[in-house]
Ligand SMILES: *[C@@H]1O[C@H](CO)[C@@H](O)[C@H](O)[C@H]1NC(C)=O
Ligand SMILES: *[C@@H]1O[C@H](CO)[C@@H](O)[C@H](O)[C@H]1NC(C)=O
Ligand SMILES: *[C@@H]1O[C@H](CO)[C@@H](O)[C@H](O)[C@H]1NC(C)=O
Ligand SMILES: *[C@@H]1O[C@H](CO)[C@@H](O)[C@H](O)[C@H]1NC(C)=O
Ligand SMILES: *[C@@H]1O[C@H](CO)[C@@H](O)[C@H](O)[C@H]1NC(C)=O
């Protein structure tokens with residue numbers, strides 16, 4: 001799976017060109033999704049699994065390969081539709097493979113199958129997850145690694161950081177979009193590193209009779225002294241912002257999302273930790289301590305309110321050099337208090353001035369359109385709490401995917417304002433200013449744009465001054481950025497990818513409650529896309545299912 005030295009030289013010469021090489025290699029996967037009892041942290045609950053696994057299997061490919069995933073929806077107890085989204089993949093020329101029900105496809109009905117096929121068009125670290133209601137908070141997540149020219153011998157692989165809830169995601173969603181203000185922001189019960197952590201079963205709520213085993217066990221990773229290791233951090237949780245560190249070790253940040261950046265050490269900056277909001281990935285290099293034989297603690301802490309809410313925010317894993325140290329179970333924790341202090345109450349990504357892409361791209365300094373979108377938080381007429389963007393709380397119609405209607409030349413839906421479509425027509429570049437102020441400003445949001453590595457021109461508290469752009473010749477690009485509480489974010493994208501692209505908060509509970517806009521990009525070119533007939537067939541299959549069964553869509557659907 002790794003590149004040879006010669007191949008690396010060849011590929012490196014192509015890198016700046018952006019477009020992936022064509023390798024002709026197909027990486028095939030066969031995924032069966034089921035709901036079964038599991039106890040990742042010791043507490044038994046129904047978990048959505050792929051091929052029996054939580055977290056779901058690793059997808060691994062080389063840049064330019066074709067990834068082909070056949071998904072069998074065997075979810076029962078109850079039956080549900082599903083769809084898988086390949087986070088961060090651009091899907092240029094495969095826009096219908098983005099996996100968002102009601103936007104790019106109809107859900108895969110219970111008992112049905114669908115084969116996704118797309119190019120590994122960027123390289124680095126990512127993940128995939130269900131985009132159907134809050135299924136991904138119920139376990140339907142997995143890592144995805146695409147090897148590029150930046151390959152390294154000591155690759156520790158994916159490190160998934162996920163908050164974890166003991167209640168079923170459907171029950172949580174009902175509360176989140178409910179009418180009782182005390183229930184709309186549920187705290188997570190636990191925090192996991194690669195799907196494991198120890199949970200203290202004495203702490204379960206009175207009356208909770210679920211079976212639970214304390215000391216379920218944690219993950220461990222072996223490092224080699226003096227060697228440079230690559231760690232691929234992924235926040236694949238539902239709500240919590242993670243602050244990652246390893247006691248006694250300095251980390252060098254080399255990529256954010258699918259974008260390699262000019263490296264910097266966490267130690268050399270104010271923050272000693274790596275901050276990741278939901279959906280974000282950060283690749284770090286860690287040099288094994290010279291001559292080390294001991295064991296150290298790897299930590300990921302959910303940043304406390306106002307960033308996130310958790311009853312057990314601290315996840316741990318072990319980093320060890322010699323097996324004896326692992327079994328002895330004594331750890332050097334000298335450095336932890338200093339790290340802990342830097343974790344609290346900071347709900348932002350590292351400064352944009354620090355995160356400079358390795359391969360520069362300059363955005364249009366005068367984009368032909370700038371759209372201002374306000375975020376609001378309100379009760380609707382029935383008293384349910386909802387999030388709004390541009391004065392609309394999004395709600396999908398699973399039977400009418402926006403991309404497919406657009407492909408048939410229909411870009412106006414007078415009866416469906418809740419699809420929240422922003423039609424940017426044929427604009428060559430689009431700038432969007434998102435304001436998170438007023439009554440809605442109490443929370444920060446990880447804002448995710450599909451189909452692009454967005455330029456992040458500026459973020460901050462208060463309002464944008466209308467002109468400041470950080471690193472205007474080469475601003476940070478990534479696919480998720482934290483929009484601060486009581487703040488703003490300015491993003492821009494080059495309209496090089498015709499499609500219907502979700503722009504949304506990646507907190508499961510917030511997108512469930514409608515914090516979402518559909519960016520419609522170059523509809524004239526969407527009309528020309530040759531969408532395979534199997535996509536329409538999935539809609540007929542879904543329609544046949546919904547003619548027989550009532551789909552209880554309790555949230556936005558995403
Ligand atoms: C587990 O929780 C119980 C009840 O809160 C407490 O008494 C006990 O000390 C905890 N055990 C550990 C190992 O933290
Ligand atoms: C523990 O780690 C610190 C650095 O974090 C180091 O200065 C100290 O020497 C270590 N102690 C032992 C006993 O290895
Ligand atoms: C308010 O929102 C809830 C939750 O999405 C929804 O079930 C309900 O139908 C909405 N009420 C109105 C009047 O639209
Ligand atoms: C927002 O929507 C509500 C209800 O649809 C409407 O009454 C109000 O005028 C809208 N506000 C703005 C600023 O568009
Ligand atoms: C476009 O689709 C919407 C939603 O199905 C429908 O209401 C509308 O009539 C359609 N427009 C045309 C011109 O077919």
Ligand SMILES: *[C@@H]1O[C@H](CO)[C@@H](O)[C@H](O)[C@H]1NC(C)=O
Nearest residue numbers: 369370371423424425426427
């Ligand atoms: C550019 O986008 C704006 C919406 O922000 C839209 O009103 C306008 O028609 C678009 N221009 C073109 C040329 O499509």
Ligand SMILES: [Cu+2]
Nearest residue numbers: 445505507510
């Ligand atoms: Cu949010």
